[in-house]
Amino acid sequence: MSKSPVSYKRHRFPRAVTAHAVWLYFRFPLSLRLVEEMLLERGIMVSYETIRCWAKKFGPDYAARLRRKPPNPDDIWHLDEVVVMIGGRKHWLWRAVDQDGYGLHEIVQTRRNAKAARRLLIRLMKKQGCQPKRIVTDTLRSYGAARRQLMPTVEHRSHKGLNNRAENSHLPLRKRERVMQRFRSPGGLQRFVSIFSAVRNLFVPARSRHSAFNIHLHRLAAMAHWKGVAGIAA
Template identity: 30%
Template sequence: MKQILNPALAKVFKRLHYPLDVMLLCVRWYVAYPLSLRHLEEMMLERGIAVDHSTVHRWALRLLPVLEKAFRRCKRAVGKSWRMDETYIRIKGEWRYLYRAVDKAGNTVDFLLRAHRDKAAARRYFEMAIGQNGEPETVTIDKSGSNLAALQALNAEREKPIKIRQNKYLNNIVEQDHRAIKRRTRPMMGFKDFRCARIILGGIETMHMIMKGQMKSSATTQTPAEQFYSLLT
């Protein structure tokens, strides 16, 4: 790949000693498809490239935060009607909580991994999502008391409150969207620590948004893979 890398990625790649194409292919496959690190090790060996599964993991941890940051700069705007929910993620043998929301068209609004499922975690999620995507007009949640309390606390500080709807049926769209993330994490057999989980999930969410067409691109014929690689520049 002969292209001018963005400075943050150039700094990361300077410390890594495999061909750029190989590293990006492994990282993209890891977050795009339900593959384990050992699957990737075997797949690359079939192509005549010897790379240890732990090396692929190290590449992912180094590259994905920079790629996610680059994606956020060219993410399409989302709608003003959000469906918010949290799903369970196993980390070091314990359940943690991935807060997520989609708009009514199914586009991902934002995501946040938290250790606890409570009002503070929900409020932190809403503050971050609003800071990144602007204020919604309506947020639909399930019967979670902590999510309701967080929204009510935010509304108490706003001149124009966000409309809150508690309707499990209307939240099916975000619950269905969780499945795409869980399919990718299942072969990983759980995460070993919170930091790794946060980074890998960020990569999975980024690739999921690209595949849903949420990336601004002047080349409308670009494939999801090409859009992923375009984050390099």
């Protein structure tokens, strides 16, 4: 069943302005104040707090409507976790990407153990609807324990040098973390990274060789899809 269009009721700015501001914020390493300045250059006077409200209200709605890559049992899941400091406490962002660098799932947790790894795998299997051909991780033993419980027949390769794909997937978020001067709460991090990854999945081509022309076509198609999702397609 198709979802109903995004509702912009009781918002005085045109939907194109709202969607463009949200796109700028989640697509590029920009602070809310920089997005405000970029809109001002176009003659649109809107406060950064309004942009924050738009990102919080419309971001999850847009992300839920963005197309997702169909699950494939031949996919290879690369799993990794990275520490994020929130309010002086360590939290762990657990992430899974496939062989093309496509973000599959992220979950913020307070622990770095087998229980946390198991929760990531459970959510992944529920979301993907199938098990992968192989999982690739670093040498953290928690992955092996969780894999043996949940998917004992799936091949597991554990080696620090094999997991660069998952480790590199953290870099764009690290840039945003610096721009945003860290995250304020675990819920805020979870909400942001879910939207951020969905937008990035749409606009960044798969990790394979493409010509400049094909990359250009990919971005044009992604922008057209984004406008359709936001309800501003021509």
